[in-house]
Amino acid sequence: MTAVRPDIAPKQAPEATRFPTGFVWGAATAAYQVEGAAAEDGRTPSIWDTFSHTPGKVHNGDTGDIAADHYHRFRDDVALMKQLGLKAYRFSISWSRVQPTGRGPAVERGLDFYRKLVDELLEAGIAPVATLYHWDLPQELEDAGGWPQRVTTDRFADYTAIMAGALGDRVTTWTTFNEPWCSAFLGYGSGVHAPGRTEPASALRAAHHLNLAHGRAIEVLRDQLPAGAQTSVTLNLHQVRPLTASAADADAARRIDAVGNRIFTGPMLRGEYPEDLLADTAHLVDWSKLVQDGDLAAISRPVDVLGINYYTPTLVSTPEKGESGSGNDVHGASEFSPWPGSEHVAFHLPEGKARTAMNWSIDPNGLYNLLMDVSRDHPGLPLMVTENGAAFDDYVSPEGRVEDPERIAYLHGHLDAVQRAVADGADVRGYFLWSLMDNFEWAYGYSKRFGTVYVDYASQRRIPKASAHWYSDVIRRHALPEAGLS
Numbered sequence: 001m002t003a004v005r006p007d008i009a010p011k012q013a014p015e016a017t018r019f020p021t022g023f024v025w026g027a028a029t030a031a032y033q034v035e036g037a038a039a040e041d042g043r044t045p046s047i048w049d050t051f052s053h054t055p056g057k058v059h060n061g062d063t064g065d066i067a068a069d070h071y072h073r074f075r076d077d078v079a080l081m082k083q084l085g086l087k088a089y090r091f092s093i094s095w096s097r098v099q100p101t102g103r104g105p106a107v108e109r110g111l112d113f114y115r116k117l118v119d120e121l122l123e124a125g126i127a128p129v130a131t132l133y134h135w136d137l138p139q140e141l142e143d144a145g146g147w148p149q150r151v152t153t154d155r156f157a158d159y160t161a162i163m164a165g166a167l168g169d170r171v172t173t174w175t176t177f178n179e180p181w182c183s184a185f186l187g188y189g190s191g192v193h194a195p196g197r198t199e200p201a202s203a204l205r206a207a208h209h210l211n212l213a214h215g216r217a218i219e220v221l222r223d224q225l226p227a228g229a230q231t232s233v234t235l236n237l238h239q240v241r242p243l244t245a246s247a248a249d250a251d252a253a254r255r256i257d258a259v260g261n262r263i264f265t266g267p268m269l270r271g272e273y274p275e276d277l278l279a280d281t282a283h284l285v286d287w288s289k290l291v292q293d294g295d296l297a298a299i300s301r302p303v304d305v306l307g308i309n310y311y312t313p314t315l316v317s318t319p320e321k322g323e324s325g326s327g328n329d330v331h332g333a334s335e336f337s338p339w340p341g342s343e344h345v346a347f348h349l350p351e352g353k354a355r356t357a358m359n360w361s362i363d364p365n366g367l368y369n370l371l372m373d374v375s376r377d378h379p380g381l382p383l384m385v386t387e388n389g390a391a392f393d394d395y396v397s398p399e400g401r402v403e404d405p406e407r408i409a410y411l412h413g414h415l416d417a418v419q420r421a422v423a424d425g426a427d428v429r430g431y432f433l434w435s436l437m438d439n440f441e442w443a444y445g446y447s448k449r450f451g452t453v454y455v456d457y458a459s460q461r462r463i464p465k466a467s468a469h470w471y472s473d474v475i476r477r478h479a480l481p482e483a484g485l486s
């Protein structure tokens with residue numbers, strides 16, 4: 001469905017470079033990555049507190065105890081967002097801050113933080129976009145079995161009701177989960193994320209329960225939120241590509257697409273798990289027992305928007321081509337596979353492509369293709385890019401500036417990809433840059449800087465990087481600058 005383009009494009013008129021009316025410009029963070037205040041006002045540990053405090057799990061022994069201290073500095077941070085011209089802020093709620101044991105009544109002091117944050121945003125004219133779960137399960141629920149246990153979905157439904165009650169009058173866009181693939185397969189498969197378990201069967205069970213918890217949360221939100229509120233889920237859909245045109249590599253790509261993407265989009269958007277996924281993983285779980293009557297109907301409750309996070313494509317082949325494991329370490333290396341049932345697929349880094357500080361290859365066409373693929377496979381479903389961005393080795397110059405031309409180029413390329421997808425028919429409603437500011441990058445601790453705002457962790461001073469000024473300008477124009485002028 002690629003539109004025919006003239007060989008020599010005329011110098012673009014300003015209208016051609018503008019984004020659709022109403023296109024939302026935002027930036028994103030997540031609770032454990034920015035808030036800090038880990039033990040304040042009644043908050044109890046989540047699995048990420050436990051994991052980061054376990055020696056050897058996180059680079060340099062870093063933890064989210066203080067992080068970017070957003071809990072105390074949110075007013076200044078919102079002021080900065082306003083100054084940059086952001087129209088929306090995507091943040092997540094720390095479950096163990098508002099419901100410390102993951103059960104029972106909420107803690108008002110915890111809820112107050114989010115009420116104040118949301119009020120501050122609304123006051124600044126910035127739309128709050130709340131994610132209920134960005135990987136930080138209350139530790140007590142993990143102690144009771146965590147996501148591999150079905151009962152955790154009951155807990156999540158209760159927690160959702162608490163949050164809808166507390167913020168439903170002022171937050172109009174709600175996301176159930178951020179990247180459930182990471183929660184299930186990095187948390188319970190490769191073990192590079194909390195809770196650090198390496199049990200392929202548990203990872204699959206977790207995936208089903210995350211799906212079910214999503215569906216149950218959508219039901220709660222629909223019941224409790226006023227008409228007009230938007231519900232969504234954010235998936236890190238893998239843009240999977242076979243290394244060669246061989247049938248074997250196509251099969252490797254199919255397998256990774258099944259356990260990376262369709263394990264979520266299947267039940268959520270089509271009301272069924274893909275047959276090939278069930279076959280690939282039948283030796284690990286008895287799906288006929290795991291998926292109970294009514295589950296698929298619950299999981300497939302419609303969402304208003306699908307959030308898509310994209311950073312880099314995934315290049316795969318059969319194992320014969322070697323390099324097994326390489327490129328398989330997104331978010332951290334492990335001897336255990338995050339791909340249950342497809343452990344032997346080999347991962348590759350494309351040659352000749354620039355990479356970010358995460359060693360992720362830079363490929364804006366991957367985002368274009370992803371948006372077009374999802375639009376084709378799920379027509380009529382509005383999309384939102386809920387994360388996109390890059391880590392580079394940023395530093396403060398003697399003059400006190402942070403120049404990040406690579407990030408500007410990355411953002412420009414990916415926003416151009418979004419714009420091309422929109423021009424070619426994809427219904428993309430907005431874009432959230434990851435991240436508003438440098439933060440705790442999970443297993444990499446503070447060693448990777450994704451922010452468009454630099455954080456000097458010693459002083460907690462914020463310094464907008466050159467890319468922040470560039471992004472601000474894009475927002476103001478509602479258009480990309482012509483190439484070369486950025």
Ligand code: FCB
Nearest residue numbers: 030178179434441442450
């Ligand atoms: C995504 C996560 C986000 C951040 C970026 C770099 O997978 O959702 O928290 O770690 O990667």
